[in-house]
Amino acid sequence: METIRIAATTKFTSEMEKLRRTGFHNSSSETSSSDEFDTLSIHVLAIIRDEIIGMIRLTLEPPSVLQTWSGWKAPIPHGEGVIDVTRGIVAKQWRGFDIYKLLMTETMIKAKALNAKIAVAPIEPHFQHRTFLSHIGFQNVGEPLIFNHPPIGDTVGQCLVQRLQKDFGKVTEVRAKIISGERMKNFRVVSTIELR
Numbered sequence: 023m024e025t026i027r028i029a030a031t032t033k034f035t036s037e038m039e040k041l042r043r044t045g046f047h048n049s050s051s052e053t054s055s056s057d058e059f060d061t062l063s064i065h066v067l068a069i070i071r072d073e074i075i076g077m078i079r080l081t082l083e084p085p086s087v088l089q090t091w092s093g094w095k096a097p098i099p100h101g102e103g104v105i106d107v108t109r110g111i112v113a114k115q116w117r118g119f120d121i122y123k124l125l126m127t128e129t130m131i132k133a134k135a136l137n138a139k140i141a142v143a144p145i146e147p148h149f150q151h152r153t154f155l156s157h158i159g160f161q162n163v164g165e166p167l168i169f170n171h172p173p174i175g176d177t178v179g180q181c182l183v184q185r186l187q188k189d190f191g192k193v194t195e196v197r198a199k200i201i202s203g204e205r206m207k208n209f210r211v212v213s214t215i216e217l218r
């Protein structure tokens with residue numbers, strides 16, 4: 023049985039930078055995966071045996087990550103009360119155990135605890151987890167557009183919006199199903215994210 027710890031931090035370390043750089047399929051090994059938002063954000067981490075094996079970034083606005091990446095063309099709310107959910111990653115050897123799904127539910131719980139009202143996120147239009155994201159309340163807004171985010175560069179992304187208060191019940195329900203599910207049966211989940 024593996025213990026998977028979920029925790030949030032404002033520190034962005036070289037270990038986290040490496041996980042992201044090596045996990046994104048098209049980022050070169052020489053170019054840093056860090057950007058100006060990393061030190062302004064909260065990172066929700068999945069940790070196994072003291073190693074960070076997954077993370078998702080939360081950036082409370084201002085600044086707006088999605089508006090910066092889209093050149094202010096994203097058709098979504100921005101400003102106070104909005105939180106950007108970006109840079110989700112799970113280490114290759116730990117994929118397929120529902121760790122991303124668990125981390126997303128924990129991330130939404132953390133976003134609500136930070137008093138954000140609306141979460142916004144970009145996904146690639148054919149992202150494999152779009153149905154899962156709809157189950158926790160994320161809805162498409164507008165048509166896909168170009169996001170320019172270093173070091174990857176131009177990517178077509180679909181904007182998603184979630185109402186943290188209204189969709190909280192869905193998040194906790196899905197989280198409970200993931201933890202008791204078949205793919206997590208060999209994991210014990212210990213979370214320091216506040217469930218309120």
Ligand SMILES: CC(C)(COP(=O)(O)OP(=O)(O)OC[C@H]1O[C@@H](n2cnc3c(N)ncnc32)[C@H](O)[C@@H]1OP(=O)(O)O)[C@@H](O)C(=O)NCCC(=O)NCCS
Pocket residue numbers: 045046047109110111112113116117118119120121122123124144145146150
């Ligand atoms: C996208 C990503 C975060 C998903 O992480 P993950 O922890 O493997 O996802 P989960 O285990 O929660 O999801 C399980 C899904 O992965 C599939 N899967 C199973 N084994 C897998 C494996 N070895 N590798 C990848 N996916 C696998 C399952 O079929 C399942 O799909 P389903 O729920 O439709 O049946 C991960 O693939 C990743 O880091 N990719 C690179 C970065 C990226 O694209 N991030 C998205 C930014 S929005």
